[in-house]
Amino acid sequence: MQKIIVPLDVADESAAIALIEQLEEVTFFKVGLELFTSSGPKIIEALKSRQKKIFLDLKFHDIPNTVKGACRSAARYGVDLLTIHATAGKDALKAATDGLALGAAQAGVEPPKLIAITLLTSISSRQLAFDLKVPVELPEYALQMALLAKESGLDGAVCSPQEVAKLRDVCGKDFLFVCPGVRPSWADKGDQKRTFTPAQALQAGADYLVIGRPITAADEPRLAWKKICQELSVNS
Numbered sequence: 001m002q003k004i005i006v007p008l009d010v011a012d013e014s015a016a017i018a019l020i021e022q023l024e025e026v027t028f029f030k031v032g033l034e035l036f037t038s039s040g041p042k043i044i045e046a047l048k049s050r051q052k053k054i055f056l057d058l059k060f061h062d063i064p065n066t067v068k069g070a071c072r073s074a075a076r077y078g079v080d081l082l083t084i085h086a087t088a089g090k091d092a093l094k095a096a097t098d099g100l101a102l103g104a105a106q107a108g109v110e111p112p113k114l115i116a117i118t119l120l121t122s123i124s125s126r127q128l129a130f131d132l133k134v135p136v137e138l139p140e141y142a143l144q145m146a147l148l149a150k151e152s153g154l155d156g157a158v159c160s161p162q163e164v165a166k167l168r169d170v171c172g173k174d175f176l177f178v179c180p181g182v183r184p185s186w187a188d189k190g191d192q193k194r195t196f197t198p199a200q201a202l203q204a205g206a207d208y209l210v211i212g213r214p215i216t217a218a219d220e221p222r223l224a225w226k227k228i229c230q231e232l233s234v235n236s
C-alpha cells in the first residue's frame, strides 16, 4: 500500500534500521523530531540506500529569515516531503519556499514538496478554544490554515482525516493532503484526538496516511502492517 507513510518515531538509528528491515514492503518512511535530533542526517542516507521515499518532518516554526535558512539546508538532503507550521505566517511560508528552491538548486536536486501543519491532530476542539484561545470553530480554523498555505505557494497540508474532505473541496485536487491521526478500529488512539480509520481517511480524500504506533509499537510490526493493508483492500 503505497499511500501509507510509516513514521520512524524511535530513539536512535539502530532502532530505526531494525524497523525499516522488518517492514521491507513499506516504501515511504517519515523521519521526525525524535530520530533526527538523535541521529541527524545519517538516517536519510540509510533510507536512500534502500530506495525508500522520505518525509522529513521537522515542523519548522520560526521567523522568515530562520526558516529560509533551515529550508535551504534541508533541501540539500533530496527528500520528498518537508513540514512547516502554517502558523509561522505567510512571510515565513513564502521564505521557506524561497529557501527550498535555493538549497535544491545549489545541491542539484529536486526540492521537496513543502506541506503545512494546519492544526496538530492531538488538539481537540475544546483545547483549541479553551487552551489556545482560538475563537474560531476547529474545521474552519483548519481550512483557513490550509488556504494560507496554498496562497503562500506551498504544495499541500497536513490535516486530520476528519477535516480532509472539506479542505480538499476548497483547495482542489492538486493540493497534497497528508493525514496523521489514523487509527484502525483495533488500535489505541493514544494522544491522537481527531482520528479516522485508514479506510475512512482514504475515502475522505487523503493522498497519504501517516500510521505510526499501530504498526511500530505492535508486537509484530509486519503483521500489523499487513492487517491494515488487508483491511484497506477489503474496504476499497
Ligand SMILES: O=C(O)c1cc(=O)[nH]c(=O)n1[C@@H]1O[C@H](COP(=O)(O)O)[C@@H](O)[C@H]1O
Pocket: 007, 009, 030, 032, 057, 083, 117, 119, 120, 121, 122, 158, 159, 180, 181, 182, 190, 192, 210, 211, 212, 213, 214
Ligand atoms: O506532521 C506530522 O506528521 C503530524 C502532524 C499532526 O498533526 N499529527 C501527527 O501525529 N503528526 C505525526 O504523525 C505521526 C503519528 O504517529 P502515531 O500517532 O503513532 O500514528 C507522528 O510521527 C506525529 O509526529
